[in-house]
Amino acid sequence: GQNIDQPTEMTATEGAIVQINCTYQTSGFNGLFWYQQHAGEAPTFLSYNVLDGLEEKGRFSSFLSRSKGYSYLLLKELQMKDSASYLCAVMDSNYQLIWGAGTKLIIKP
């Protein structure tokens, strides 16, 4: 079956760095997405990786290893507003999105 795993919850300190991991097993691969979702709001697109390697975008970076079925989202210089759920989703060979359950990130001062 298809499966996406990411931690349920993580806690980090303001100003620090946090890495949110995502492992996947899917039938085919057409890219991996990271979204940020604040409570009561729609998910906001953060990144899309289809090739191996690191994509950096400001304070956020996303890494992909297709051979390992692994990705991570790296958040630097954490701010209180980064407290949110982070969703990992993989597009399979049928261009369907397989969603992880989301990682709730709690930022403490």
Added chain:
Amino acid sequence: GAVVSQHPSWVICKSGTSVKIECRSLDFQATTMFWYRQFPKQSLMLMATSNEGSKATYEQGVEKDKFLINHASLTLSTLTVTSAHPEDSSFYICSARDIGQGETDTQYFGPGTRLTVL
């Protein structure tokens, strides 16, 4: 775990026809379901919130007469795109909130439906 399905997974239709997309929560009950539209590499755009047994709440700018939503049961919501036009071509995603988890904001997302209007 909580699973949300969508049917069909993809559909191609002619301009002017109507298309119905189903969203089902397979192993939990959902009083609230959400319909999103996604453009490539962009954030999900919330179209409407579907509440079981009552009228859907549409976001500003979404035509409720064009995008008909019915949430007839605790496990099924449907989105009907009426008189579809090429500009309606998009990836439509639904999500459902598990009633059993109380006030949590956790949403479970469906795999999406790719609509192409010729």
